[in-house]
Amino acid sequence: MAWDLLLTDCRAATMAEAAGYGAIEDAAIAIEGDRIAWIGKGADLPQQSVKETVSLKGRWVTPGLIDCHTHLVFGGERAGEFEQRLKGATYEEIAKAGGGIVSTVRATRAASEAELLAAATTRLTSLMAEGLTTIEIKSGYGLDLENERKQLRVARALGRDCAVTVKTTCLAAHALPPEFAGRPDAYIDLVCNDILPAIAAEDLADAVDAFSERIAFTAEQTVRVFDTAKSLGLPMKLHADQLSDMGGAALAARYNALSADHIEYSSEAGIAAMGKAGTAAVLLPGAFFFLREKQLPPLDTLRKHGVRIAISTDCNPGSSPALSLLLMINMACTLFRMTPEETLAGVTKNAAVALGMGETHGQLRVGFAADLAIWNIGRPAELSYWLGGNPCAGIVRAGRWRSRIF
Ligand code: DI6
Ligand code: FE
Numbered sequence: 001m002a003w004d005l006l007l008t009d010c011r012a013a014t015m016a017e018a019a020g021y022g023a024i025e026d027a028a029i030a031i032e033g034d035r036i037a038w039i040g041k042g043a044d045l046p047q048q049s050v051k052e053t054v055s056l057k058g059r060w061v062t063p064g065l066i067d068c069h070t071h072l073v074f075g076g077e078r079a080g081e082f083e084q085r086l087k088g089a090t091y092e093e094i095a096k097a098g099g100g101i102v103s104t105v106r107a108t109r110a111a112s113e114a115e116l117l118a119a120a121t122t123r124l125t126s127l128m129a130e131g132l133t134t135i136e137i138k139s140g141y142g143l144d145l146e147n148e149r150k151q152l153r154v155a156r157a158l159g160r161d162c163a164v165t166v167k168t169t170c171l172a173a174h175a176l177p178p179e180f181a182g183r184p185d186a187y188i189d190l191v192c193n194d195i196l197p198a199i200a201a202e203d204l205a206d207a208v209d210a211f212s213e214r215i216a217f218t219a220e221q222t223v224r225v226f227d228t229a230k231s232l233g234l235p236m237k238l239h240a241d242q243l244s245d246m247g248g249a250a251l252a253a254r255y256n257a258l259s260a261d262h263i264e265y266s267s268e269a270g271i272a273a274m275g276k277a278g279t280a281a282v283l284l285p286g287a288f289f290f291l292r293e294k295q296l297p298p299l300d301t302l303r304k305h306g307v308r309i310a311i312s313t314d315c316n317p318g319s320s321p322a323l324s325l326l327l328m329i330n331m332a333c334t335l336f337r338m339t340p341e342e343t344l345a346g347v348t349k350n351a352a353v354a355l356g357m358g359e360t361h362g363q364l365r366v367g368f369a370a371d372l373a374i375w376n377i378g379r380p381a382e383l384s385y386w387l388g389g390n391p392c393a394g395i396v397r398a399g400r401w402r403s404r405i406f
Contacts, residue, residue, distance in 0.1 A: 002049040004399060005031040005370075008042055010056035013380045014364040015063055015349045020341050021380050022363075029061060031370040034398040039364055056374060059393060059406070062344065062383075063362050064133025064371030066351035067325050069237075069261050069282050071171075071316035072137045073120045073154045076107030078317045091291050091319060092243065095215045101141070101175040104317050108141035108151065116154045121162065123315065126323040128164055128402075131373030131392045135164055136312075136355055138209055140171030143187075145195050148172050152204035163402050165371070167355050169237060170199045173210035173217050173225045188221045192228040200232040207258060207356070208232075211239040212248045219247055226255045235356055241265040242287070253277035259310065259354040262287070264295045271298060275305030280354040282310045283346070285331035286320035299336055309338070310354040311346035329384040340381040370399040374406070 007029045014022035028045045030038035038046070081094050081103070094100050108116070120137075127135065137155035142148035152168050159166030172195045173188065180187040199205045208229035212222040222238065229236050235258050240248025242262035249270030252260035260266070260274055261282035274281065283297050302309055311332045314320040322328060329343035338346070352362030361369050374394035377383065382391065394404040 001032065002051055003030040003032050003037055004051050005396070006050045006053045007031075007061065008045075008053060008055050010059055010061045010374070012039065012364055013060060013062045013344065014039065015345055016363045016365045021344065023380070027061070029364065029372070031396070031399045034370055036364060036366055036368050036370050039366060057406075060375045060377050060380060061364065062131070062373050062375065062380070063348040063364055064373050064395065064397060065131045065325050065347045066134040066355070066362055067127060067132055067312050067315070067347070068136045068259070068310050068351040068354040069284060069312035069314055070135060070137055071140060071314070072123055072135065072158075073116050073139070073151045074104050074108050074141045074317055075111035075116060075119070076104060076317065077321070078103065081318065092215055098178075100318055102178060104141045105143050105175065105177060109147050113150055113154055116151065117157055120154060120158060123323055124158055124162055124164065127313070127315070127325060128162065128395075129392065130324060130326050130390055131375070131395055132325060133164060133371035133373070133395065133397045134167070134352070134355070134357070134361060136167045136169060138169040138171040138174075139205075140174030140209070140211075143172065143175065143177035144190075145198055148195055148199060149202070149204060152199060156204065163397050165361075165398075167206045167357075168204060169207040169209045170196060170205035171209040171211070172196065172199075173221070175211065175216055184217065184221060188217070188224050192224055196225070196228050196232060196234075200234060205234060207235045207237055209237040209239065212246050212251070213239065213242060214244055214246075219251055222248075222251060226251075226257075230255065237261060237354075241270070249274050253279045258356050261312075262297075264288070264293065264297050266298060268298070268301050271301045271307060272305045275307045280308045280310055280350060282312050282354050283332060283336060284312055284314035284320060285328055285335050286322035287314045288335060289331055290320050290322075296336060299338065308350040308353050309342060309346055310350040311338075311343055312351065324388075326383060326390070327387065330387055333384045340384040343384045344380055370396060372396045376406070
């Protein structure tokens with residue numbers, strides 16, 4: 001059988017070793033169908049017939065980037081709240097006064113599916129230009145069955161239209177919708193009895209998420225959502241300990257969740273439980289930066305307990321209107337003191353783990369998805385070094401060229 005595509009004369013950051021880049025100098029990468037068929041030193045390349053051979057002239061290749069936590073599909077924007085915050089109002093004050101997430105809920109409910117799709121496509125295009133080949137997209141601005149379904153359908157449509165792999169997550173337990181004011185348990189009843197079963201039956205969600213926080217849902221309410229997800233056979237993720245320690249990390253670990261996200265305020269016991277359960281940490285430096293938070297995520301504790309650390313945009317209109325995953329890994333280095341190796345792992349193999357795709361995506365390895373990004377850089381650390389700009393020179397997704405500008 002012939003290989004479909006052979007990339008020669010490149011340098012590969014395979015991310016296939018326990019630590020570091022797993023770099024191969026003078027590498028070649030062969031692709032058959034949508035999988036990597038061979039990777040190694042060009043000198044060791046076996047004789048094989050090939051349909052297309054492309055010399056990358058010394059360029060670096062990495063796994064296609066993975067953004068594992070986004071709220072990409074929403075109506076409107078919240079630049080007005082940004083201005084309020086610059087005058088001194090806090091994110092929590094704005095949320096309590098009926099702004100915040102609920103204002104995006106109003107705009108999302110009012111938007112048609114076509115309008116949501118057009119706005120989300122524009123945002124996705126920016127992310128994809130930087131070598132993104134997989135993205136997770138959450139609902140959570142509908143907060144009733146019809147509108148949660150609408151958001152998730154748009155997310156599924158993006159996956160069909162845009163040559164990117166989309167994983168969807170139902171975040172119906174994101175905020176209390178105004179019609180349930182003062183009745184959070186009644187809303188959780190609706191989520192558990194109606195919304196999640198219907199979404200699961202229509203195969204609109206690949207996972208279930210919840211926002212466990214003072215301004216959102218309690219640990220007990222989160223447990224009800226998780227028990228429902230478990231009974232529906234859906235894996236879990238959690239917005240945990242972002243603004244206060246709610247015991248979210250330990251709760252996520254107890255349910256073997258794929259990931260606990262934010263976790264700035266998580267305790268060491270919670271982090272240790274994540275390490276044991278194999279629950280990944282998803283750190284979101286864009287939200288930390290944009291809300292001007294002071295509490296750093298517990299990096300040393302995460303490292304000590306061997307928790308896999310992913311980095312993501314958290315792209316959303318309130319706390320992180322971020323459209324660049326490369327800027328996020330710069331911030332993870334400058335703000336969180338992560339290393340460039342750690343942050344590249346955070347947007348490749350560890351992001352894949354946070355989506356339950358660690359066995360097939362996020363590394364350049366034989367049998368893994370042929371999703372890769374080609375870069376005009378001298379060394380991998382450049383990916384987390386520049387503030388803006390885009391060194392991406394080409395993208396292969398599912399074995400096919402999606403862009404090639406060299
Ligand atoms: N945490 C976040 O950072 C986003 N959602 C969440 O639970 C913020 C969403 C928003 O402000 O619209
Ligand atoms: Fe989020």
